Every structure is written in structure tokens, then in C-alpha cells.
Amino acid sequence: MHLHSFVLKDVFRRKTKLVVAVLGVAVAAAAIVAVVTTFSAATEGFHEASNKFGANIIVRPEVESIPLVDGYTSMGSLYAGNNYIEESDIPKIYNIKDNASLSIVAPRLYGVAELDGSSIVVMGVDPEQEKQLKPWWNIRGQWLSSEDTGPVEVLVGSDIAGPLGLGKGSMIALSKDDQSLEAKIAGVIESTGGNEDAYIIMPLAASQYLLSQEGKVSSLEVRALCNACPVEDMSQQIEGAFPGLEARAMSQIVQNEMMVVDHTKSSAMAVSIITLLVSTLTVASTMLASVNEKIKEIGIMRAIGASDMQIVSMLFLEGGIIGLVGGSIGFLVGTLASYAAAPMLVSVTPDPMWDVLIPVVAICMLTGMIASLAPARRALGIDPAEVLRSV
Amino acid sequence: MSDNYDVIQVTNVTKSYSLGSGEVEVLHGIDLTVRNGEFVSIMGPSGSGKTTLMNLIGMLDSPTRGSVRINGANISGLSQKELVKLRRKEVGFIFQQFHLIPSLTAYENVALPLVFAGEKNDGAVESAMERVGLSYRMDHKPSELSGGEQQRVAIARAVVMRPKILLADEPTGALDAATGARIISLLKSLAGEMTVIMVTHNRELAGHSDRIIELQDGDVREQGEQQIRINESKMGVIV
Ligand SMILES: Nc1ncnc2c1ncn2[C@@H]1O[C@H](COP(=O)(O)OP(=O)(O)OP(=O)(O)O)[C@@H](O)[C@H]1O
Ligand SMILES: [Mg+2]
Numbered sequence: 235m236h237l238h239s240f241v242l243k244d245v246f247r248r249k250t251k252l253v254v255a256v257l258g259v260a261v262a263a264a265a266i267v268a269v270v271t272t273f274s275a276a277t278e279g280f281h282e283a284s285n286k287f288g289a290n291i292i293v294r295p296e297v298e299s300i301p302l303v304d305g306y307t308s309m310g311s312l313y314a315g316n317n318y319i320e321e322s323d324i325p326k327i328y329n330i331k332d333n334a335s336l337s338i339v340a341p342r343l344y345g346v347a348e349l350d351g352s353s354i355v356v357m358g359v360d361p362e363q364e365k366q367l368k369p370w371w372n373i374r375g376q377w378l379s380s381e382d383t384g385p386v387e388v389l390v391g392s393d394i395a396g397p398l399g400l401g402k403g404s405m406i407a408l409s410k411d412d413q414s415l416e417a418k419i420a421g422v423i424e425s426t427g428g429n430e431d432a433y434i435i436m437p438l439a440a441s442q443y444l445l446s447q448e449g450k451v452s453s454l455e456v457r458a459l460c461n462a463c464p465v466e467d468m469s470q471q472i473e474g475a476f477p478g479l480e481a482r483a484m485s486q487i488v489q490n491e492m493m494v495v496d497h498t499k500s501s502a503m504a505v506s507i508i509t510l511l512v513s514t515l516t517v518a519s520t521m522l523a524s525v526n527e528k529i530k531e532i533g534i535m536r537a538i539g540a541s542d543m544q545i546v547s548m549l550f551l552e553g554g555i556i557g558l559v560g561g562s563i564g565f566l567v568g569t570l571a572s573y574a575a576a577p578m579l580v581s582v583t584p585d586p587m588w589d590v591l592i593p594v595v596a597i598c599m600l601t602g603m604i605a606s607l608a609p610a611r612r613a614l615g616i617d618p619a620e621v622l623r624s625v
Numbered sequence: 626m627s628d629n630y631d632v633i634q635v636t637n638v639t640k641s642y643s644l645g646s647g648e649v650e651v652l653h654g655i656d657l658t659v660r661n662g663e664f665v666s667i668m669g670p671s672g673s674g675k676t677t678l679m680n681l682i683g684m685l686d687s688p689t690r691g692s693v694r695i696n697g698a699n700i701s702g703l704s705q706k707e708l709v710k711l712r713r714k715e716v717g718f719i720f721q722q723f724h725l726i727p728s729l730t731a732y733e734n735v736a737l738p739l740v741f742a743g744e745k746n747d748g749a750v751e752s753a754m755e756r757v758g759l760s761y762r763m764d765h766k767p768s769e770l771s772g773g774e775q776q777r778v779a780i781a782r783a784v785v786m787r788p789k790i791l792l793a794d795e796p797t798g799a800l801d802a803a804t805g806a807r808i809i810s811l812l813k814s815l816a817g818e819m820t821v822i823m824v825t826h827n828r829e830l831a832g833h834s835d836r837i838i839e840l841q842d843g844d845v846r847e848q849g850e851q852q853i854r855i856n857e858s859k860m861g862v863i864v
Contacts, residue, residue, distance in 0.1 A: 240737070243728045538737060539741035623680070
């Protein structure tokens, strides 16, 4: 038999007390785990969303624009006004200082054309660059071929393809003012929930022809190479290279949203930590009560050879066990709670954060031990001579 | 060291307790010497200081004045740590109310002093349980044992470390006469191997010991074959 098995037996003998103390810790741990899990999931959701921008810098003329932002996901922008970027200017972007970080530079031309008598948005793209920006698009059919032979190929958003019964291989006739264009559908983009659902996407040259905007692009979608790129710096460098253009780091939008989340997270965390403090008091008072209950027993143990250290370590062990059990239960409950609540609160379903299990349990064990300090002091004050006399 | 040496030497010991504004002197300069292996009974009316004396011998308390020597070592000169060590090794306690730990089985209760001393059980628990005739009750909880059986487990716990001194404060106080007599004969069988000091109010049971020491308010009587001296023992209040 070891000291710790003795402590275990003793702890489990006083089940009701144990349950109260453990619950105190578990509630605090659950609160912390739920906050951490929910908000990490939210943060991750934002990062994913920010990746889905496709570009993290958007370069466009300084004109009034109608940003198409849905929640925290930007779907690009529509521009009012007649300012365009000269296609021939695009290579200048590679003169910026951080040019090594430029991985994708995707020019786009937006405009409105007629299809079967109704207006639709046409987006001209560089097929190669655009494909890298939209890796998550599912295409029924093929991506735009970059070859110039054969008829013009287009991609059609699902909101257009569905009602018109268009599919891979269908031919469509687009027109804008005097211009008209026969195009073959290379593929239909499966619904992304984004604006491209209502777009017709075609090679840049074809769109410039159709929209009568030869040599013009509406915007450049720029993707920096790395995650931690100095996007803000890079946008300033780009603005320097293109006088009259505005380069906007799209992560700003995400950052604003993130700030709101961070604020909420901080207050939720503060509440959790207060809960933890309260639970320390619960554990401390429960253990103090049990020490008071065991005054005689502790006196006996000292009489039969327990040292001060052993008495104290038994109480610390008890506090630690309460923390361990409470922390583990709390982790489980907190994870389940965030699993249930996060979809409603932050529209994401979190995964269990196994990597916080050990820190949380460790914090709870520490809490339990801190809570044992007062009971330990009390226990050390017990004079066996006194206790044994008052049989 | 010969077998016949003084295992306990209490010299001119005074013990007072502070009580509110004044002091209560419980022991007034006691002298007591106990030989190794002796079986000594301490008798006296309630409040005469019997338990106080036992606590001093058991190193649970220290004298206000005078010296208590266990195995020749003056306990007043020992640190708290040394006292714990010496107590583990040299002293076993038995109490009127048995004082077993209720959550532990008989076996575990007996093993507890070994646990505290950090020693492995190399059969000491089993032989102690056998010694008190309870080998068949190892896995019983105290609540599943009779009073007499509980006291025998307590005796096994007191002797498991093979101490030199066994201190029994009214070990039969909570038992019926027949059971009490069994406990006394068990203690008697242990005497010789170790020194047994027993507090009792029962003169007949005390008669089984080698000698009887009487603590009494201002009156000290001694019986038995050996010469002992108790200078004075009485309760007084000095305000
Ligand atoms: N901590 C203390 N403070 C004040 N007085 C005390 C203290 N401990 C013991 N006393 C007093 O010392 C006296 C002797 O107590 P002790 O317990 O040694 O008596 P006893 O002979 O064992 O009595 P009993 O036969 O009832 O067990 C008593 O009057 C008691 O009130
Ligand atoms: Mg007494």
C-alpha cells in the first residue's frame, strides 16, 4: 500500500463532498474549454474564409465601388465608373520590393452583357492565374483552356446554367451593344454560394472584346505567397507602383470581424476565470470541512508516524485528484457544450481540442492544490496530544 | 547494550498548560524509570495527568521542565523531524477508542505505520495480525469488526514496526470485562519483547503487570517488585 492509494480510498469514502468539489472544478473547466474551443473554431473559420477571398490584396482604380461582401466572405466587387487599369501596366507590379512574395496576380474585367435578353455579369479572367485562386471550385466539365484555338470557352455559374438548362458543351450567344460573341460552355461551376453562381467567366481577351474594353482590366487580385506576409506593406508598395490605384489588403475585413470575436472571447474568458476562482474556494471549503471532520484521524496518523510533509502531501494529492477528475469532466462537458452551441453562436462546428486537455487538467490540478493550502495549514495545526486526550 | 537497561527515564518532569489568564500545572516534577521489557500499569483518578505522562513518553508532547529520555536520547533536544522518526521506530500507541481509520481494511490499518515510515511490508503486517489472532480478518473494515477485534487490530498496528515501547491508554475502557481480560493477556504476552505501559482504572487488570504506578493528587503510591520514585504528582492551579 502506498500513501496515494490510501488517499484515494479516503477521498472516495466521502463521495458527496468529492462530488461537490469535483463539480466546482468541472464547471470552471467546462467554461474555459467551451470558450477556448468555440472561439478557436471561430478564428479558424475566419482564416478559412480569408483564404477563400482567393486574393489577399485587391488592386483597383480609385473609384466608388460596390463591395460584394457576404458576412465575412468577400465575393469581389463591382465597380461603378469608367476607370480601368491598363493591362500593359500589370507587369509593373513585379517592381515592388517584396515582389518575391507575389504568387498570383490575377487580372479581372467585370461588365454586364446580355444573354437571351437578360443582363448577366461577365467576368474576364486569366485562366491560369484564376484557377490557382479558386482551387475549391468544383467544375462540371473543364476549366477554361488557355489555348486560343476553337470557339471561346466560358464557365457558367450554377444560377445561370440551371434555369437556362445549360451544360458542358452548350453554345450560348452573348451580346453587348454592337458586339456579340458565340461561346461554348467548358463547364458549370457548382454552386459556391458566392457571386460566381451568377457569373459568366471567360478569358480576359474575349471579355475585353465583348465589353469593348480592349487592353483594360477592372482589378487585380493579388495573392501573397506566405501566410505571414506583410500584406499591409505590400499594398502600400503596390499603390506606390501604380499611381491612382488603390490596393486594399482584404485581411482588414477579417481583422475587423476578428476584433469583435476577440472582445467577446476576452469577456467570456474573464467569466471563466472568475468561475475558476470561485471553484477554488469551493474546493478549499470542502477540503477544509473534511479536514475538520478528520481532525481525530489526522491526529491518529501523526501519532502513528505521519510526518508534516506526509499530511500536507496527502491533502495536496486530494486537491490534485479533485482537480484531475474535475478538469477531465470539465473538458468533456466543455467540448460537448461548444459542439452544441458553436454552430449557433459562430456558425462553425468545432473539433475537440485535444491539445488543451493537458493544460486545462494541469490548471485544475494546480487549482486543487492551491485550494489545499488552507486545509493543510489547518491540518498542521492539529496537535495529536490534544486530539488523543479528548477521546 | 544489555537487555536490562532503562528504556524510559523521566526526570523531574513538570508539565503545565496555559489556560486563559493563568497556568495549570498538571505534573509537578515527576521521576520515573522503566526498564526494557517491563509491563507497567499507571493508575490514578481522572485528571491526575496519566494521559499527559503517556503523551510525554510517546513524544507527542514535550515537558515544561525536566527531561524525558527515550533509549537514552533526551527528546527535548530533538527536532520535529527526528521526533517523528524516533516515534515511528520506538513507540506504538493503543487507545481506548481503538482509533482505526474507517476507510481502510484491518490489513491496511496495520500497514499504515509502514507506509508512513516508507518501509516495505516484508511479512510484518501478516505476523502482527497473526500475533493478535486475526489472520482471518485481514480484509474486514473496522465497522465489520467487534470492539475486541478492533482493539486487537489496533495492537497489531502498534507493534508492526517492532517498537521498544507500547503505550496503551485505557485499552480496555471501551470493552466488556471478558474481552478486556483477553486484551490484557495479549499485552502481557507482548511484554518482555517490548516495554508495555498501560493506563487503566481497573485494579484487577493492573494486577497483571509487573508494577503499578499511582498518580494521585498530592499522593503517590507505588506497588510492584521494583523500586520507583514518584516525587510528586498533583494538580494545582497557580494564578
Ligand atoms: N491542553 C490543555 N490545556 C489545559 N489543561 C489541560 C490540557 N490538557 C490537559 N489538561 C488538564 O490536565 C489534567 C490532566 O489531564 P490528563 O488527560 O492527563 O488526565 P488523565 O489522568 O488522563 O484523566 P482521565 O483518567 O480522565 O483520562 C486535566 O485536569 C486536564 O484538564
Ligand atoms: Mg486520560
